[in-house]
Structure formats: C-alpha cells, structure tokens
Amino acid sequence: MSNNHNDRPIGVFDSGVGGLTVVRALMERLPLENIVYFGDTARVPYGVKSRTTIETYTQQIVQFLLQQDVKAMVIACNTIAAVAADKVKNMAGNMPVLDVINAGANAALNATKTGKIGVIATSTTVNSNAYARAIHAQSAQTRVVSQACPLLVPLVEEGWLDHEVTRLTCKEYLKPILSEHVDTLVLGCTHYPLLKPLIAEEAPNITLVDSAITTAEDTAQALLSARLLNTEQKEADYRFFVSDIPLRFQTIGERFLGRSLEQLEMMNLG
Known part of the structure; x- marks a missing residue:
C-alpha cells in the first residue's frame, strides 16, 4: 500500500451481477480508481424479500466493504437504494455514498x-x-x-x-x-x-x-468535491467478490462488464 490515502478503492455493491454495468461506467469515467465489487449472487433476487431482510443483507455487505478500506460506496442496486440507502449512509459515516x-x-x-x-x-x-x-x-x-x-x-x-x-x-x-x-x-x-x-x-x-452512466458521473463529482480522487498513474486494481458463483456467472458478468472478469473471489457473508 502506498501512503496515498486516495488510492483506496471505491466499494460498489449489488444483489447480483447487474451492478457490473455501474462498474463498467466507473471504469470508463474514472480510469485511475481502484474498485472492489460485491455481488450477493447467493441471495439474489432481493426484490421479493422483506425490507428487514434486505436491510440485514445490506448491513453485512457494507461491513465487508468497510473491511476493504473503501473511500466511497456506490449502491449499484435499485432495490437496496430504494429500501436501505439510509442504513448504508449511517454505517458509512462521512464517506461519499452514491446510489443509482x-x-x-x-x-x-x-x-x-x-x-x-x-x-x-x-x-x-x-x-x-x-x-x-x-x-x-x-x-x-x-x-x-x-x-x-x-x-x-x-x-x-x-x-x-x-x-x-x-x-x-x-x-x-x-x-x-x-x-x-x-x-x-x-x-x-x-x-x-x-x-x-x-x-x-x-x-x-x-x-x-x-x-449506470449517471451514477459514475455523480461518483466522479463526489470524489472531486471530497478531494478523494486517485491521482496515481498506475493501472487500476479491480476485485470482484460474489457470495456464489452460479452457472453462467462468468459469461453474464463479462457481458455486463464488457471485459473479462479476473480477480473473482467467493465470499460468504451470511
């Protein structure tokens, strides 16, 4: 790790693979930023679950991302944004929290x-x-x-x-x-x-x-005003965590991301 506080990653999370369209837009808009993605593929879809359950799952994801020392969070899931955005903001403290x-x-x-x-x-x-x-x-x-x-x-x-x-x-x-x-x-x-x-x-x-594009733009503006933009001119690091690697995940994920999915790890939160 360098001593540059701003090279900490942006945390992006979703209930599944859809949020990778947001990651793709972030990669294009902010090519220097490191990104950690979490997709809760084991428990998707969130849309059919109760508010309490969605809040509990969201809490677990946010805790995981905080352990990854992220400097900002992007809620790349409409369901989580609709139900638990306030919960995320409370847990994230004063770091920027953006949502779709x-x-x-x-x-x-x-x-x-x-x-x-x-x-x-x-x-x-x-x-x-x-x-x-x-x-x-x-x-x-x-x-x-x-x-x-x-x-x-x-x-x-x-x-x-x-x-x-x-x-x-x-x-x-x-x-x-x-x-x-x-x-x-x-x-x-x-x-x-x-x-x-x-x-x-x-x-x-x-x-x-x-x-996806508008969220990436909002993230860029938020990092700029919080003076958190990464200025290190080295290749950005992208890490992808999922709670399950279902059949066809790689295929679907790469279609969403528009590039190959490397650094993919399983992480069970529940």
Missing part, C-alpha cells in the same frame, strides 16, 4: 423539457415508488409514470439483447408510458443499459437516462 436512484432521478430532472418522466424498473423498485419520491422531492409538479418490467432481467441474462421476443416485450411494457407522452425515460434497473439500443428504437425521440 438519486443519480437517475437527478439526471432525468435535468433532461426533461416537458416535466413528464417515465421510469421502467423491476416490480419492487416501482412498488417502492423511490424514483417518483426522489424526483418529487426536487420538483413536485413533475409527472412520473412508472412501469414494472419483470420479464426484462431474465431476457438480458439470457443474452437476448436484440431478440424479437425482447423487442416485443419492450414494446408491450413501453405502451402505457409512451401513451403519456413522456420526453425522458429512466432505465431504472442496472440490467437495462444493455437494452439501450433496442429501447431507443422502440422509444424514438425520448431521452434515455442510463443510471
């Missing part, structure tokens, strides 16, 4: 011209109303139309990114949103950035907000 929901909500507010924003997400995220709350906290008169899209995650994990079945599924899910004439659409699940090209075709003339 606030990042996506802010970016959508900056993008919309008509004040009509669509959100597509998993059922849990939609039911939590977290995006609408985050948007309305800043702009009460903005109209938010949310649509749960439970079939999209399995289609993305299947690799059907430009498949007729996926296209028809997106078309169906987008119908109610498009009928409300939104001008901005938040991709409110970390799996959805992989469907961006397809969604752009099905929702032309609508600004798509990719919460």
Whole structure:
C-alpha cells in the first residue's frame, strides 16, 4: 500500500451481477480508481424479500466493504437504494455514498423539457415508488409514470439483447408510458443499459437516462468535491467478490462488464 490515502478503492455493491454495468461506467469515467465489487449472487433476487431482510443483507455487505478500506460506496442496486440507502449512509459515516436512484432521478430532472418522466424498473423498485419520491422531492409538479418490467432481467441474462421476443416485450411494457407522452425515460434497473439500443428504437425521440452512466458521473463529482480522487498513474486494481458463483456467472458478468472478469473471489457473508 502506498501512503496515498486516495488510492483506496471505491466499494460498489449489488444483489447480483447487474451492478457490473455501474462498474463498467466507473471504469470508463474514472480510469485511475481502484474498485472492489460485491455481488450477493447467493441471495439474489432481493426484490421479493422483506425490507428487514434486505436491510440485514445490506448491513453485512457494507461491513465487508468497510473491511476493504473503501473511500466511497456506490449502491449499484435499485432495490437496496430504494429500501436501505439510509442504513448504508449511517454505517458509512462521512464517506461519499452514491446510489443509482438519486443519480437517475437527478439526471432525468435535468433532461426533461416537458416535466413528464417515465421510469421502467423491476416490480419492487416501482412498488417502492423511490424514483417518483426522489424526483418529487426536487420538483413536485413533475409527472412520473412508472412501469414494472419483470420479464426484462431474465431476457438480458439470457443474452437476448436484440431478440424479437425482447423487442416485443419492450414494446408491450413501453405502451402505457409512451401513451403519456413522456420526453425522458429512466432505465431504472442496472440490467437495462444493455437494452439501450433496442429501447431507443422502440422509444424514438425520448431521452434515455442510463443510471449506470449517471451514477459514475455523480461518483466522479463526489470524489472531486471530497478531494478523494486517485491521482496515481498506475493501472487500476479491480476485485470482484460474489457470495456464489452460479452457472453462467462468468459469461453474464463479462457481458455486463464488457471485459473479462479476473480477480473473482467467493465470499460468504451470511
């Protein structure tokens, strides 16, 4: 370890593999930063679990990341962000804590011209109303139309990114949103950035907000203002921890990351 405090890693965590789209965006936006990722693949999906359980799991992950001496935390999971963001902030003390929901909500507010924003997400995220709350906290008169899209995650994990079945599924899910004439659409699940090209075709003339990219941008700004940016010009170190290495994890993970997954370790927290 060098004596440079700023070369400590950014901790990024998710209930599974989806958060790797956020890691990918962070690698592109902040190429000098070291990253430690934790994906709770043994206990995914979180979306169907109770608030108490999600909070308990989140606590275990945050404790693990604090042991890795991270300098900032990124909640790369919409479910955790919707349910346990405050818990993470309390545990993290005064280090920057970023999350996909606030990042996506802010970016959508900056993008919309008509004040009509669509959100597509998993059922849990939609039911939590977290995006609408985050948007309305800043702009009460903005109209938010949310649509749960439970079939999209399995289609993305299947690799059907430009498949007729996926296209028809997106078309169906987008119908109610498009009928409300939104001008901005938040991709409110970390799996959805992989469907961006397809969604752009099905929702032309609508600004798509990719919460992975916006979260990376927010992280860059937060590190800058906290004077935590790493300036060491050496190759960044990426470590990936998962609580289970399920079948096809490597394949799916590398598709999300856009590069090979090295330094992958199993870490059971429960």
